[in-house]
Amino acid sequence: MKLVLATSNKGKVKEIQALCGDYEVIPYGEIIEEFEIIEDADTFKENALIKARAVFNAINDDSIIVLADDSGISVDILNGAPGIFSARYGGTNASDKDNLTKLMDAIKEKGVESSPAHYTAAIALVTKESEFCVHGWMYGRAMSHASGTKGFGYDPMFIPLGYEKTLGALDNTIKRNLSHRSKALHLAKIILETL
Ligand code: ITT
Numbered sequence: 001m002k003l004v005l006a007t008s009n010k011g012k013v014k015e016i017q018a019l020c021g022d023y024e025v026i027p028y029g030e031i032i033e034e035f036e037i038i039e040d041a042d043t044f045k046e047n048a049l050i051k052a053r054a055v056f057n058a059i060n061d062d063s064i065i066v067l068a069d070d071s072g073i074s075v076d077i078l079n080g081a082p083g084i085f086s087a088r089y090g091g092t093n094a095s096d097k098d099n100l101t102k103l104m105d106a107i108k109e110k111g112v113e114s115s116p117a118h119y120t121a122a123i124a125l126v127t128k129e130s131e132f133c134v135h136g137w138m139y140g141r142a143m144s145h146a147s148g149t150k151g152f153g154y155d156p157m158f159i160p161l162g163y164e165k166t167l168g169a170l171d172n173t174i175k176r177n178l179s180h181r182s183k184a185l186h187l188a189k190i191i192l193e194t195l
Contacts, residue, residue: 001192002026006055006068008034011152016069017186018176024194028055028066044070044084044122045133052126062128065195068189070122071153071180075142077115078106086154096153102147104157105145117142117158121180123188125195132191138182151175 003023005013017025021163028034039047051068059066072086082089082103091100107115118139127133139161146156156165156168160178167175176182 001195002064003192004031004059004064004066006037006051006066009069009152010183012069012071013186015176015179015181016185017069018172018190019182021187027142028059032058037071039084042084044072044120044135045124047134048122048124049126051133052124052131058124060081064127064164065192068124068126069181069184070124071120073103073117073158074144075103075107075115075117077110077112081106083120100154100157103142103154104128104144104146107142112144113144114141114159116140119154119158119180121184122179123163125191127159130195134184134187134190134191136180136185138178138180139185150160151172 001023003020003025005016005025007013007025013027034079037051037169039050041047041050044095046072052066056066071141072083074080074083088094090102118137121136123134143157143159146168147166150172151167156166158167163170
């Protein structure tokens with residue numbers, strides 16, 4: 001089954017391909033030129049559906065299934081920020097490093113070294129006949145300092161529950177087994193089997 005990924009985030013592509021070995025997973029940028037998708041909803045779910053629908057309509061092939069991932073990190077001491085604004089936390093064209101630095105600084109400014117936090121992933125599936133959206137979460141702590149280079153985004157500052165190192169420092173297989181994305185994809189695969 002051909003699954004088109006509605007993302008231009010290479011970290012997500014790598015993780016989704018590793019978790020969906022049974023499918024031919026193709027980033028949409030390999031089919032059409034990537035374009036800007038305005039994610040202006042106020043939930044992960046609606047933003048994931050916006051991305052999946054935009055790519056489905058742009059490719060204009062009724063036989064494909066499009067999968068989109070909208071995700072982010074929510075930090076308790078920051079009242080859940082950056083949440084759905086995770087990609088733009090450090091500014092409109094912020095890099096992963098800008099976002100990471102800004103979030104660590106925000107935690108430091110609260111006078112703590114870490115805070116309970118969680119990642120959320122909403123995975124949307126869009127086909128000619130149907131639309132679905134499922135979620136997954138990963139709980140742990142957001143740190144005021146970074147360590148390690150594995151993963152992407154905020155991984156160097158996130159320690160999953162039950163571990164002592166950040167996702168940046170832990171083996172990739174650990175994230176693959178417990179991440180928000182892997183939990184949501186587990187549910188998405190159940191839906192895919194019914195299509
Ligand atoms: P697409 O919209 O093209 O998929 P994006 O990076 O803009 O790419 P989002 O709008 O979903 O994706 O923003 C997600 C933000 O949360 C982004 O800054 C990521 O780096 C971060 N993020 C999401 N999942 C993550 C993970 O597993 N590890 C680290 N950071 C993550």
